[in-house]
Amino acid sequence: MSRVLIVGAGGVSQVVVHKCAQVPEVFSEICLASRTLSKCERIAAQLDRPIRTAQVDADNVAEMVALIRDFKPDLVVNVALPYQDLHIMDACLETGVDYLDTANYEPIDEAKFEYKWQWAYQERFREKGLMALLGSGFDPGVTNVFCAHAQKHHFDEIHQLDIIDCNAGDHGKHFATNFNPEINIREVTARGRYWERGEWVETDPLAWSMSYDFPEGIGPKKCYLMYHEELESLVLNLKGIKRARFWMTFSDNYLKHLEVLGNVGMTRIDPVQYKGCEIVPLQFLKALLPDPASLGPDTKGRTCIGCLMKGVKDGREKQVYVYNICDHQDAYREVQSQAVSYTTGVPAMIGAMMMLTGKWRGEGVFNMEQFDPDPFMEKLNLHGLPWKEVIF
The missing domain is CATH 3.30.360.10 (Dihydrodipicolinate Reductase; domain 2)
Structure with missing residues (x-):
């Protein structure tokens, strides 16, 4: 039984929220937060179970910290914009909460796709005994x-x-x-x-x-x-x-x-x-x-x-x-x-499930291939993304 804070209220977030809500034995309490509260409320209204909604500016670390301290999640799932990754990671470090995202950080003024900025958080997460899982979408993920x-x-x-x-x-x-x-x-x-x-x-x-x-x-x-x-x-x-x-x-x-x-x-x-x-x-x-x-x-x-x-x-x-x-x-x-949203949102939920159930654990910053693939592959078949393989 765990509490999850989902940040962002776009198409992928809608899938993540739906899929987390389908697994109450893992995601016992859900808070959906975004800069635009009405988007969160629209998604919440689609569900068969109640969730909490909140307004937050993910670029504002102090606002994120205040929300995390108020809701007290076990995990923050970041499905906001990639420009906001580092701010949300900073808030997780300050509050002592694990972190997950679906896409690597991008500087807003340059189309540059690198993990170096997030990999640089390795020691800070490790020293605090926290885990950050990067790229838990489909590709990456x-x-x-x-x-x-x-x-x-x-x-x-x-x-x-x-x-x-x-x-x-x-x-x-x-x-x-x-x-x-x-x-x-x-x-x-x-x-x-x-x-x-x-x-x-x-x-x-x-x-x-x-x-x-x-x-x-x-x-x-x-x-x-x-x-x-x-x-x-x-x-x-x-x-x-x-x-x-x-x-x-x-x-x-x-x-x-x-x-x-x-x-x-x-x-x-x-x-x-x-x-x-x-x-x-x-x-x-x-x-x-x-x-x-x-x-x-x-x-x-x-x-x-x-x-x-x-x-x-x-x-x-x-x-x-x-x-x-x-x-x-x-x-x-x-x-x-x-x-397209579904194939990104379902793996975000499964990655969160891996962390919250202890199937995947570590201290520091990790990419998906660094963990045992078997429990994740099993959950893909159970939660809407069945896979096949052909051996030549």
């Missing part, structure tokens, strides 16, 4: 656990890793993003980066592509090489890794809109002056685009996210593909969110 599962059960060494993320859904909009538009567009327009024989290799944004034939009727889709933060920890924690890449599918329509918006400066993250006011073009664009949380009723199709791994076992070459397929409409029927 489940993909890290898929790799740990394969390393434990299938390989002596994993030499090649390709994480392949396909959203084969359609929301019917001319242009919309399936999660926070600001974070999504910063990620997609950043330079590509992959690991090759002991060093990072950079590419121009979306300059590399391949076709991949996805299972269970989804079929061939064009995938683009990107940089994704889970690669940074995986290349440190996988035995024998020689090459690690991340791929994501995009429709031609999405890429054409993104190209035009970039050409006219709407994806810039530096401030510009307009009629005496300072605005950030990408933040203004975010205000114009559909809220990802509103896309659920109209989104149809499936996602497929998995890890294709090649390596050796007992001296023989081996290839394993571990993946999940999630249906947008099934997700909406259960938690009133589309599958």
Whole structure:
């Protein structure tokens, strides 16, 4: 029986709250907090059990500390913006509470995806006997656990890793993003980066592509090489890794809109002056685009996210593909969110469950692949994200 404070009230948070509420034997009391109280109250009204709601500015450490001391949670689940990670970690350190998030910290003025800022908290969390679990979403998150599962059960060494993320859904909009538009567009327009024989290799944004034939009727889709933060920890924690890449599918329509918006400066993250006011073009664009949380009723199709791994076992070459397929409409029927939010929110709940039940424990800052994958993989099957594996 544990108390959990969930910070943030967007599409992913909606899933996390629903899924935590479904497991009262672990999450006995829930508090949902956000800068906008009405968003918390809207989510709370969807549930079959009462939860507490609160208003908090996650950038304000003093406000976070006051809320934590008032509610007294056993764990803080951060599903707010990545810019706010360090402030929430500071509040957890000050109050002596464990921490979990789904995405690594990003400086607000630069699209830079690195764990160095959060890894720097290692000694501070360890000295206080606290645990911080980073990236407990799908990618990062489940993909890290898929790799740990394969390393434990299938390989002596994993030499090649390709994480392949396909959203084969359609929301019917001319242009919309399936999660926070600001974070999504910063990620997609950043330079590509992959690991090759002991060093990072950079590419121009979306300059590399391949076709991949996805299972269970989804079929061939064009995938683009990107940089994704889970690669940074995986290349440190996988035995024998020689090459690690991340791929994501995009429709031609999405890429054409993104190209035009970039050409006219709407994806810039530096401030510009307009009629005496300072605005950030990408933040203004975010205000114009559909809220990802509103896309659920109209989104149809499936996602497929998995890890294709090649390596050796007992001296023989081996290839394993571990993946999940999630249906947008099934997700909406259960938690009133589309599958992109669902595939991030469910693993956040499971990661919290691992910590609160003692299945995963440690002192310091950890990435997902550093723990035993078996209990997490078991819970994926029980809580809405069943996985399959193909051995070649």
